[in-house]
Structure formats: structure tokens, C-alpha cells
Amino acid sequence: MNIKDLTIKKINEGLKNKKFSASEITKAFFENIKKNDEIIGAYLNLTENLAYSQADQIDIMIAEGKDIGAFSGAPLAIKDNILINGEMATAASKILENYKASYDATVIQKLKKAGAIFLGKTNMDEFAMGASGENSAFKATKNPRDIARVSGGSSSGSAAAVAADMAVAALGSDTGGSIRMPANFCGVVGLKPTYGAVSRFGLIAMASSLDQIGPIAKNVEDAAILFKEICGKDNFDLTSINPLIGEYGDEIINPDFNKIKKLKIGLPKEYFISGLSKETEGAINDVIEKFKNLKIEFCEVSLPHTKYAVPAYYIIVPAEVSANLARFDGIRYAQNNNQQSNLLHTYLKNRGEKFGDEVKRRIILGTFVLSSGYYDAYYAKAQKVRRLIKEDFDKVFDPSADGVDVILTPVSPKPAFKIGEKASDPLQMYLEDIFTSPVNLAGLPAISIPAKTDSLPIGFQLIGKHFREADILGMGRLYENNL
């Protein structure tokens, strides 16, 4: 058994054919983690007891001749802002350094039922705020493909764990690119589902009108399999909904390639700009060529408000952050060592000392854009621009106007940068989200798929219509099958 070659599907087949046991698989992954993670820094906490007890349950079922599900036995890494009952959940923040979750997130409940094995909790930018992974209060996750470079954020550990075979797949969360960016930098697949497709109950909230949980995997098929397990309406997240037409059907996992080949891809001219590096442009052009060889129809489209996405995003996100993070006072969810003479001073001291620089910056910025004198000029303005960005996509996708089905773009202007290169310049870091944040503002699904993996990885992004994950997953499968 070589864990490099394993996928969710192969593990499940191997267990059913008794090639190996779930405990053996689990052990192999922990051995690889112990060998490599000291350098990479993908995990914050390993959940070994939980993993081995989950593996034992699967092995017992197999020994008893019972049917195990199609997902059973998948060893997963879970981003540290997603709660697993009884396990630490720090969101890579000192303010939650001692917090142990007292319930399971809905996605965790679903995966437990499906027979997943949880290897551990992964590193991230503190409270998911960052594009590089360097904002973790504990350590920066290194890119497994070049350890001098960032892994990308904010789901840094989840992407690095999958890229370095320290998990077969992982869960991340994506508010403005936090699944797609690290997948892009580490050379793995990352899917940001439609807003509302996956319940966020048990996800430590960053910006609630944008946050989505999604899968990171080695290939598109595994991403589809994992997505299918976690999607669906949940009474505990009232923004979660079932797709418009019925349930997500079999097409998520078994696409009809004849149908997929008839989909039309749009290339938005605003995404092919002068800031694009030569190697990224080259890699994206190669992908376009490959699709053209498969007789996929392309056309140029325009999303004129693209350049306003980042400023709108960085007004809306801090506004929501300032409200969502008000609950962290260093008293609840924490062992408080900072008792001051009165409650107010305790809050000031705890939040001042235990939040990192980027978190403090966003809370203060959010407080500013929501303050009465500036609300209309910043927050209300950003929300209006958000609508224009969504309408850009609506027009391009409009079937009555001969619209496209899928949009293809780069994920970031350049491949992974050096650790420390942008750490002291927040605005430069924000600009990394230029191609990913419009998708969240419009609530659309998008996937990052490796386009080039021979040197520093470069990904391409496919953006779909609301609840049409099947289109971008199918198109991604078509690409992978014809490599």
C-alpha cells in the first residue's frame, strides 16, 4: 500500500476487498504525518484516539460481513474552525487556545455517519483571515512543493495535508478564496460550494454572508464524493437550502460527459489582465487548448465590476467580522488568566493580547465602516457594488441571452510567494483575492483544479451557476480524464 496513490474511492474499494484494514490505513497516515509534519506544519492537533476508534468500528463491520458505505474509511483532515465534539477547536487563535468543542458541526455529524476517519485539526489563518496561512497564531504552514513558500490560506493546513499525503482529503472553509487559494498553491483540488449548499452549523463564523465549508482533495472525483456527503439543508443553519430542482443527484459523482461536452465556457476578459504572471497565463492557456481539443465551445465574456470586488469584499468582511467576533471575550470558550479589576478592562486586555494583528485590524476596520458617519459611504456602498457584481454574473450566465454555463479563470495572478514576502503589507495580501472573492460575493460555486504541477503548482478556476456544482465538477473530471 502506497498512500501517495490512495484516493477516497481506492481506500473504500481496498477495505471492501480486504486488501488492508481501516486501522492499517489510519496508522499509515499517522506515520506519514509524524515523519513530515514537523517541517510542513499542516496540523495543530492530531485526534488519534478518535481516528483509531472510528477505524475499529469500520473493521468490526467488515469482519461481521456488514455493508460499509461508499465513503467509509476515508482519513480526513479538518480545518480547525470546524467543531468536532470533545476535540480542540482553536481557529488558530490564542483566544481559543484552550477551547474544546462540546458538539459536532453538522458536516462532522454527516461524515461520522458516513464512516469518515478524522486524523486531526489543521492549521489556518487565525479565524480564517488571510490568503497565505501566515496569520496563524501558532505557526505558518509551509508549501509541501517548496517549503520556502506559503501554502496559501486560509485553509492552509487542509490543503498542505492533502498535498503531502497526510490525509486523503480535507475540509476547509472559503469566505473569499480560502479553499481555492491554498488548493491552487499546493497543487490539489478545492471546491467552494454555492452559498447555502452546505450547513455552517458548528463552523466558527467569520463573515456569515460569505462563509461556506467545502472539500479539498487530490482529484475532482474525490472532491465530488466528499461534497455529496456534506451538502444539504440543515435546520441549524437557516441559510442552508436544498438545490432548486430536487436533491443534488447522481450527476455530482457520475457526470454524463456527453452533456458536459455541450456546456459553453466563458472567458471573462477582466480576469486576463496585465498583472497576470507569464507562467500563470501560459498554464491557463494550455488548459483552454486542452478543452478546445475536446471540442468545448468558448466565448469571451465581460464581468465589468470585477475590479471593485476586492474593495467591496474588504468592507463587507470586516463589518461582519466586527460583529461575529464580539463573542470572543477571553472569558467564555477560554481559560482566562487576565482577570482585571473590572469587566471592561478584562475584555480590553484579553482581546488586545490574544487576537492577532490581522484580526484586530479587521475588527477595528469593521467598527469604522459601520459607524454612523461612514456607514453609507462604505458599508452601504459596498453592498450596492456587491449586487452589481452578482448581476454581472447573472447576465453572463443568462440562458435567454445565449449565456455561458461555466466560467474559466486563473485562481491567483501568480503562483505561491515566499514566506514573509507579503506578511507586513495587508493591502498586498488582500489583492491576492482578486479572482476568488467575486465568486463569494455572488454566492456561486467554484473549483480550483491543478493546471500545472511539474514545478510550482498553478491552478485554474471553474465558476458555475448557483447550485450547478455538477457542471464544474463534470468539466473538471473531463479535464482530468483527458490529461
Place this chain on the structure above:
Amino acid sequence: MREIINKKNLEKLAHLSRIEIDKGKEEKLLKDLGEIINYFEELKGVDTSKTEPMNGGVLFSNAIRYDESETKCESQNADLISAFSDKKDNYLKVPGVFGE
């Protein structure tokens, strides 16, 4: 660059945010915030006179459920209480609101 945030109103914002700012980091924070807010000026070029604000979400339907306690088990409460840094009986104990 127009100065919107200065030292004085940064202190006010930080206090409203319940964050004590490290004096040694104040200069850098002011500079970063200034640059970021200046970057927001780009939005002024967009005509939004006929646009309604968008709050997020994709589809809106009324989502309701019975207002019932959803505590799954007693141990869930016990876990939360055991995480308190200081307590009296089963209540979280904090410093007084009107202390020195």
C-alpha cells in the same frame, strides 16, 4: 491621501471594538488602516444610484423552526460549564462591571 483615521479616532474605534492597542504597534496600524481605507475610495467611481444593497444569500425563503431547547444531552451543558475559567455554582463568574 486623505486622513480619515487619526490617532484620536483610532483610540475611540479601538475602545468601541473592545481592543487595547499595543502602543508600539499604533503607528503601523494607523498606516495600514489609512492605506486600506484609501483603497476603498475606488468604489466612489461606481454608479450605484439605482442599485439596492445586497445583503448576501442566494435564495430567500422563510426558514422557521419551533423555538425549542435543542440541548442534546446534559453533558453538553456540563462541558460548557467546565470550560468556564471561574464559576460560582453553575454560573460563570466574572469581575464586577463597576470595579476600579
